[in-house]
Amino acid sequence: MPTSSVLADLPLFPLHTVLFPDGLLPLKIFEARYLDMVRECLREEVPFGVLMLKSGGEVASPDEPSVPENVGCLAEIDQCDVETFGMLLIRARGTRRFRLLSHRVEASGLLVGMAEPIPDDIPLEGSDRLAKFGACAEVLERIISTIRERDADNLPFAEPFRLDDPAWVSNRLAEVLPIALRARQKLMELEDAGARIDVVHHYMQQHQLL
Numbered sequence: 533m534p535t536s537s538v539l540a541d542l543p544l545f546p547l548h549t550v551l552f553p554d555g556l557l558p559l560k561i562f563e564a565r566y567l568d569m570v571r572e573c574l575r576e577e578v579p580f581g582v583l584m585l586k587s588g589g590e591v592a593s594p595d596e597p598s599v600p601e602n603v604g605c606l607a608e609i610d611q612c613d614v615e616t617f618g619m620l621l622i623r624a625r626g627t628r629r630f631r632l633l634s635h636r637v638e639a640s641g642l643l644v645g646m647a648e649p650i651p652d653d654i655p656l657e658g659s660d661r662l663a664k665f666g667a668c669a670e671v672l673e674r675i676i677s678t679i680r681e682r683d684a685d686n687l688p689f690a691e692p693f694r695l696d697d698p699a700w701v702s703n704r705l706a707e708v709l710p711i712a713l714r715a716r717q718k719l720m721e722l723e724d725a726g727a728r729i730d731v732v733h734h735y736m737q738q739h740q741l742l
């Protein structure tokens with residue numbers, strides 16, 4: 533997808549969560565507007581956009597509209613199961629980030645937006661940041677090994693594990709560390725892998741995880 537292309541009529545799913553590129557997002561879908569959205573995305577093989585809620589609820593009402601953040605992540609559905617009548621269990625995977633240019637509310641209550649894709653992270657540079665990245669990758673490798681020993685069928689990350697990729701490593705650490713939601717959103721918005729490595733490395737130092 534060229535970075536200059538504009539995404540028109542992008543269906544939006546505002547949530548109390550932050551989705552990162554290559555992140556996994558399991559969802560229970562039961563509201564009519566989102567059931568329709570999922571069916572449309574599956575039929576047309578198109579993504580939807582996940583945005584953290586700035587204010588309002590996940591279930592919007594006329595007196596409390598859902599107000600999303602301006603930066604989110606595209607999500608492609610890679611698993612879909614029917615649990616009970618009127619409910620879908622899906623797993624979506626983050627692909628690339630986008631910046632919301634405008635949005636409107638459909639008659640169904642679904643938010644639909646116009647967005648522009650955000651370029652991939654600026655590559656890592658500098659010996660100091662490379663050293664921090666190495667330390668972060670080692671911590672993440674230990675986390676993956678611990679989770680795998682405890683529950684190999686429910687790893688929170690999709691393979692392949694790209695432990696040599698600063699963007700992948702910093703995104704996965706930002707997902708699993710107990711970071712406040714607003715701070716997690718700011719980490720996702722950073723367009724420099726080194727800056728995100730700096731933050732997660734500092735966090736782990738503060739909390740004696742390194």
